[in-house]
Amino acid sequence: MQRTEWDVIIVGGGSAGLSAALMLGRSRRRVLVVDAGEPRNRSATHMHGVLGHDHSSPLDLLAAGRAELTRYDDIVIESGTVVSATPLDTDAIGFEVVLESGERHTARRLLLATGLRDELPDIPGLAGQWGRNAALCPYCDGWEVRDRRIAVIATDATNAHQAQLMRQLSPQVTFYSQGLNLPAAARTGLEARGIAIESRTVVEIVGDDETGGLRGIRLVDGTEHEADSIFVAPRQVPNDRLLRELRARTIRQNGVDWVLVDPSGRTNVRGLWAAGNIATAQSSVPVAMAAGNLAGSGINGDLVEEDIAEAVAATPRDDG
Ligand SMILES: Cc1cc2nc3c(=O)[nH]c(=O)nc-3n(C[C@H](O)[C@H](O)[C@H](O)COP(=O)(O)OP(=O)(O)OC[C@H]3O[C@@H](n4cnc5c(N)ncnc54)[C@H](O)[C@@H]3O)c2cc1C
Known part of the structure; x- marks a missing residue:
């Protein structure tokens, strides 16, 4: 059998x-x-x-994880992008x-753990506040913004639920419906729990030039509402180009195609696994x-099965 450089390549x-690398390193697998x-x-x-x-x-946390992996001789972590x-x-x-640098590597198994990207609604000023406010x-x-002024900006009807979750944390929640036709039950629920519903469209998130923080929300008619924190539901798009090129099977959920995996992250393509946000929102x-963790142990188990089959095939038979 052709000897690959690595037992497993993990992308991401x-x-x-x-x-996954930790589990594989602990199983003495050669991992890139x-x-x-x-x-x-x-x-x-x-x-x-x-x-x-x-x-x-x-x-x-990730830096600590990378430092822990240095205990395992057979794990190499390389900065780069797999293309x-x-x-x-x-x-x-x-x-x-193949990496963007042109470097090439081979492995017996491949795990894609490339996460997803959040496509924010196109509201000026929002991207600059992402992850902070x-x-x-x-x-x-x-919890960090409990009792503060919370703005939940709708992208679809699920945000009404997001507003209700925030109402658990603060009595000052405003739901900006962005022209969305809310189901009657969702509207009744918001009103019953004292969540203000604002139908004027949000056109800008206004930052505080001095602190770099958040000042508020500008509406289409120029009105500005003060807010301490914004919650939105971006469109979540898996970073799955490699999976698609390898023809992994997907399933459509909430308008997004997610790779179909078993509980260990195994796809329908032999030797190919996917784990983390690439496989689920x-x-x-x-x-x-x-x-x-499950993918790492699953891949090692799969390699052990292959190792057994190879060992058996290489064992001379005593047919007598
Ligand atoms: C603003 C924000 C705040 C969050 N806060 C929390 C929180 O407080 N608690 C919590 O539990 N979760 C939180 N999350 C969710 C958390 O970020 C994810 O659940 C987690 O990062 C998923 O891990 P992952 O390994 O699947 O993907 P990621 O952490 O996204 O890692 C994927 C890695 O793959 C790399 N990659 C992608 N493509 C390639 C390629 N082609 N070649 C090589 N590398 C590639 C990426 O650069 C990245 O380093 C938050 C998310 C967001 C957006």
Whole structure:
């Protein structure tokens, strides 16, 4: 069988990719992690809901993870971007990946842990507040703004639920409906819990030039509302170009095609795994870690099966 350079190549060194590398390194697998260094929560100064790391820096967590991996001789972490991944042209299961630098590597298994990107609604000033005063997840960033003035800006009807989650944390929540035709039940629920509904369109998020923080929200008629924090639901798009090129099967959920994986992250393509936010919008840091952990052990188990088959095939038979 053709000898690949690596047992496993992991594309993406966020919470999912590094957790998988840890499991594989502990199984004495030769692992290359290629990471472009742009985890989804990179703009957040603190992360929350991560037991043992609550209110700490997400980048510090990843740096600590990378430092822990240096204990394992067979793991190499390289900065870079993988631009293509193709199956090996042999009978053996395996892949070749090419980096933007032109570097090429081969491996017996491939794990894609490239996360997703948040496509924000096109409101001037919003991107500059993202991760600091504008957020998505009430569990991640809600408690810090308890009792403050919260603006929930609609992108679709699910934001009404986001507004209700924020109402658990503050009595001062305004829901900016952005011309959305709210279902009657959602409207009744918002009104019943004292959530103001603003139908004038938000046209700008106004920053505070002195502090760099948030001042408020400008409406289409020029009115400005003060706000301490903004919650929106961006369109979440998996960074899955490589998966698509490898023809991994997907399933459509809420208008987005997500790769179909089993609980260990195994796709329908032999030898190809996916873990973390690339495979689900539901992933927080602990969930991405768990997915990476399961993928790491799943891939090692799969390699062990292959190792057994190879060993059996290489064992001389005593047919007598
Ligand atoms: C503003 C914000 C705040 C958040 N706060 C919290 C919080 O408080 N608590 C919490 O639990 N969750 C939080 N999250 C969610 C959290 O960021 C994700 O759940 C988590 O990052 C998912 O981990 P991942 O490993 O799947 O992907 P990521 O962390 O996004 O890592 C993917 C990595 O893959 C790399 N990559 C992508 N493509 C390539 C390529 N082709 N080649 C090489 N590398 C590539 C990226 O650069 C990145 O480093 C927050 C998200 C956002 C947007």
